[in-house]
Amino acid sequence: MSLSKSATILIILLNSLSIEATLPDINVVKSQLKQSGTCCSSLGYFLPGKVHYNLLTDLGYQNSLLSYWSQQEQSIHPACIVIPTSSNDVSLAVYVLNTAYSMSMRECQFAIRSAGHTPQAGAANIDGGITIDLQSLDEVTVSSDYGVASIGTGNRWGNIYPTLDALNLAMIGGRVSDVGVGGLMTGGGVSFFSGRYGFACDNVLNYEVVLASGAIVNANSTSNPSLYRALKGGSNNLGIITRFDVRLFSQGPFWGGTLTQPITNKDAVISFIANFTNSATYDPSAALITNFAWDNGIPLIIHDIEYTKPQPYPPIFSPLFALPQIDNTMRIAPLSSFTTEIAASSGPTTDGRSNLFATLTSTPSEAFMSAFYSLVDATVTSLSHVTDLLFTLTYQPLPYTLYSKSGATGGNVLGLDRFSADFVNALAVVSWALPSDDAVVYAAVQQLFEDGEALAKSMGVWNEFVYLNYAAQWQKPVSGYGETNRAFLEEVSMEVDPGGLFQTQVPGGFKLATG
Structure with a gap:
């Protein structure tokens, strides 16, 4: 059930045509905006039943707000929420x-929301x-030849994968079911299959996207x-992707699960991660997420392990499973x-x-990963007064053999093609109960990562790449793409959005000039 070359070409040719958006005369829109005085009222006029205004009485508004993952996003109250049901609605x-x-109605700034899993307020x-x-x-x-899936941008992975599982198919997508597309x-x-096929963005054949003009085009x-x-790394800077x-x-069931280990395994686990990340010996079917997790100050090691073949306990993971265990859910x-x-x-x-x-x-340095763990542990101790604190330090391999696959599909703008080293991504996921603790946690984590970056630089293992999907609001992932890619993104932005709508009127996310 692989996609034939001719089928791929046919689908791309079919999708290369611009879709004719059904748009009113611009003078009618201007008249309505002047008459109503607000963008929300005008949107309600042109999209009846799809604009929601009231937090207290409108279930559409309430349900949208409560479906954000973080308290920070739930606490923000838009003047209205537009819930389109088609690309034409978005257009x-x-x-x-x-x-x-264009009429200088500057109060009409807007946000673009898929599933809303980015935690910071205003993202x-x-x-x-x-x-x-x-x-x-x-x-x-799913196409009739089982080679292409057309995925609406508002999906979560939990809505997609059961359909593909039933057909013994898979795509390069997320690893958490409630994260958005x-x-x-x-x-x-990054996917369980990235060792075989690279990043998710590099496996997109076609984007349907609404540009600033309202035009719906395929890219x-x-x-x-x-x-x-x-668009392969451009985030929300260029338009609204609708499909x-x-x-x-082809992909059937495979082996994987969660392995929980005591913190006494820490040094051996860090050594394993460094060795696992070596491109020369990397197994492309293997995927690893190692979490050092503190629940109210008590640390554990929790690995999410997948091997994308139905092969239990493959040799690549043998050193890890030889260590003491607390729990194990491994299965096919x-x-x-x-x-x-x-x-x-x-x-x-x-x-x-x-x-x-x-x-x-960073590069996969045992010394740095161990030292950064110590910095995190000290930060968790300093936040012991924070109510119900959950703190996770995650190490994920990013070997050259994974990110270099992007070149085969035309490249992206992430900027990793400048490098040939193996890397490890360090991610902090922090959660706490009370908004009153927000400021102290933000300050502590920002200081932690400033200290971590300084430490990595001093040890000669730091890399400027900042993975956008994990970046904090003070970080600058677009800068980490490198000046050539930033300039390219700005050039494309000027071509498709000459008025700068998505740079000035969509303040959320990481903008090209400042991100």
């Missing part, structure tokens, strides 16, 4: 907002502005090729089983709480 909303922008929501909630764009359609795919996207290797490459057409491959199961397991291990304890990500990149 019309952007057309109205761009017209308002995918906006106080007093308009939030475009794409969650109803949840199409999952839109954010992950536009920021890179792929033959139509809008510059935009196509820019991803992605490459599928479909992809959705593992993504649901990871979501279940964290979701119920972090949903609706204050949450924070921060990240850095």
Whole structure:
């Protein structure tokens, strides 16, 4: 059930045509905006029943707000929430907002929201502005030859994988079932299958995207090729993606699960990660997420381990399983089983709480990983007064053999093609119960990562790449792409959005000039 070359070409040719958006005359829009005086009222006029205004009485508004992962995003109250059900709805909303922008109605700033899993306030929501909630764009359609899936940008992975599992198919996508498609795919996207196929963004054949003008276009290797490459890492800077057409491959159940170990294994585990990340011996079927987790100050080691073949206990993981264990859920199961397991291990304890990500990149140095662990442990101790603190330091391999696969599909803008070293991504996921502790936790974690970066530089292991999907609000992932890629993104932005709508009127996320 592999995708034939001719089928791929046919799909791209079909999708290379611009879709005719149904848009009103611009003078009608301007008249309505002047008459109503607000963008929300005008959006309600052009999109009846799809604009929600009131936190207290409107269930559409309430449900949208409560479906954000973090307390920080739930606490923000837009003037209205637009819930489109088609690409044409998105096109019309952007057309109205761009017209308002041309009329200097600056109060019409907006946010773009897929599933809303980025934790920081304002990433995918906006106080007093308009939030475009794409969650109803949840199409999952598999082509007749089983080679391509068309995925609506509002999907979560838990809605996609059961459909693919039933057909013994898979795609390069997220590893947690309640994470959204839109954010992950536009920021890179690491998968259990990335050792075989690279980043999720590099396995998109075609993007359907709404531009600032309201035009709906397709971007792929033959139509809008510059935009196509820019969207592979470009986040929310260039338009609103409404559909991803992605490459599928044959995949049945495979081996994986969660391995829990005592913290006394720490040094041996860090040594294992450093050796595992070596491209010369890397097993492309193996995937590893190692979590050093502190629950109210008590540390454990929790590994999410997958091997994308139905082979129990492959040799690559033998050193890890030789260490003392507390629990082990290893099994052969479909992809959705593992993504649901990871979501279940964290979701119920972090949903609706204050949450924070921060990240850095280094070469796989045992000395640095051990020293950074000590810095994290000290930070957790300093935050012992924070109510119900959950703190996780995650190490994830990013070997050259994984990220170098991007070149085979035309490249992306992440900037990793400048390098040939193996890397490890360090990620902090922090969760706590009370908003009153937000400031102290943010300050402590920011200081931790400033100290970690300084330490990595002093040890000669630091790398400037900052993975956008894990970045804290003070970090600058676009700068980490390198000046050549930033300049390329700015050039494409000027081509498709000459008025700068997505740079000035969408303040959330990491902007090209400042991110």
